[in-house]
Structure formats: structure tokens, C-alpha cells
Amino acid sequence: MELTIQELAARAGITSRALRHYDRVGLLAPSRVGANGYRYYDVGAVARLQRILLMRRLGMGLPAIAEVLADEVDxxxxxxxxxxxxxxxxxxxxxxxxxxxxxxxxxxxxxxxxxxxxLAGFNDHYKDEVVSLWGERAYRLANDWWHGKTLDQQRAWKQAAEDLVAAWVAAAKAGISPTSERAQSLAARHVRWLSQIPGTPTADGDRERSIEMVKGLGAMYVEDPRFTGMYDDAAGAAFVRDALQAYARTRM
Incomplete structure (x- = not known):
């Protein structure tokens, strides 16, 4: 069975112009071109189009889709x-x-x-990241813990986090050493804050993984723009990283 380009476009809910574009960029060629110049698509081509449309819906651009399809063996x-x-x-x-x-x-x-x-189902944008770092169990426990809070409890938690960030920023601007007692006290406070989140190594009492997590978070605060700005600037984020990593090395 074959479909003409017009038939395929109508059934897929796209335009024949889009199908021609997919051909031009090497994503989807017609199965054959008739003597009259008409393009025809067989089952294999339709299956490939199905995959292209799925990846487009997942937010992938055409170059990324082309790479996925080119790298696939099966x-x-x-x-x-x-x-x-x-x-x-x-x-x-x-x-x-x-x-x-x-x-x-x-x-x-x-x-x-x-x-x-x-709010269930609307806050899963960090799921993959959490699972990759600490596993499915950590995500599930932390997610259940967060949604088990009342609105006032959630607000109080966020305020505590903001207060901790503000204390870090003030310490960094004061020009103190990351290994000073004030900085190390903040690092201890930071670790206690983390230990309240179920599923994290600090909450589980896993010393080795806790050390790894605290060091990794410190590095992420510098490397990830989402967190660098939170600590005012790159210098502030670096101060937090150095203090946390010193604390992890010597006091955990």
C-alpha cells in the first residue's frame, strides 16, 4: 500500500510542503517518485514520518532528529x-x-x-535530573514529601531556602575565607537543610554518598546558570562551592 504526498499530508495533519522540506533536508524521502512526478510513500516511510512527528512533539529540532535517525542501528x-x-x-x-x-x-x-x-503532574520538570543524580527512589520520596506539605509549610520551606541563600551572599560579599568559621557554619546549615529532604544521601545517613552529593552540588552552583545567579554572581557561587567542598572534606 502506498500513499500520495497529499494523502499522507492529510492523514498526518501536516502540509505537503512540510513533507517536501523533510525530503530536502534528508529526513524523509518518498519511497518512489512516479513517472508523472508524484511522490509515493510506503509503510516504511510512514513509520519514519511517525517517528519524526513524535520527536517534533517532544520539542526536538530537525537537526537533532536527523542525528537520532542517522545514529540508529535498529x-x-x-x-x-x-x-x-x-x-x-x-x-x-x-x-x-x-x-x-x-x-x-x-x-x-x-x-x-x-x-x-x-499541583500533581505540574512539577515534574526536574524529575529526570533528580533520578539521574540520586535515583528513582530519591525522586519519589522527595516528591511525596513536598506534596505532603500544606501551602503554609511549603512557603516556610521556601523562605528558609531564601534565607540560607541570603546568608551565603552576605558572607561572600564580606570577603571572608570559605574555610572560616562563619563560612563553615553556613556549610553545616546547608547540609542540615539538605538532610530534611527524604531520599537524599544526607537524609539517609549515607556518609560517602553525602560527601559526594555536597561536593557535586557545590560544583553545580558554579557550572549551572540556574544556580550561579541565585548566589548573586559567579564569585558568590564559587564561594559557596569552596565552602561546601571544604566542609565535605574535613567535617562530614
């Missing part, structure tokens, strides 16, 4: 990876649907929605 492995990604996205959307339905039903009944349920 198309079935690629399809399995896409199924896993789609299942994860489905689970996230289902959590969002449940949370919005909970809010709607509570409001219609004149009741107050539960904060932890209202």
Missing part, C-alpha cells in the same frame, strides 16, 4: 524508546487531569481543594 529500538517517552508523557497528563478534576469537583462542592493534589 528502528525497533528507536520505536521502543518513543513508546517509553509517550507512556511517561501520558502518565504526566493523566496526573494533571486528575489534579484539575479534583480542583473542579472541590470548588463545585464548596470545599477547599487539597494543595498537594492540585
Amino acid at each position: 528502528a525497533c529500538d528507536g520505536l521502543r524508546a518513543h513508546i517509553a517517552a509517550l507512556e511517561e508523557e501520558r502518565d504526566r497528563i493523566e496526573r494533571q487531569i486528575r489534579s484539575v478534576r479534583h480542583t473542579l469537583e472541590a470548588l463545585e462542592a464548596g470545599a477547599e481543594p487539597q494543595m498537594d493534589v492540585m
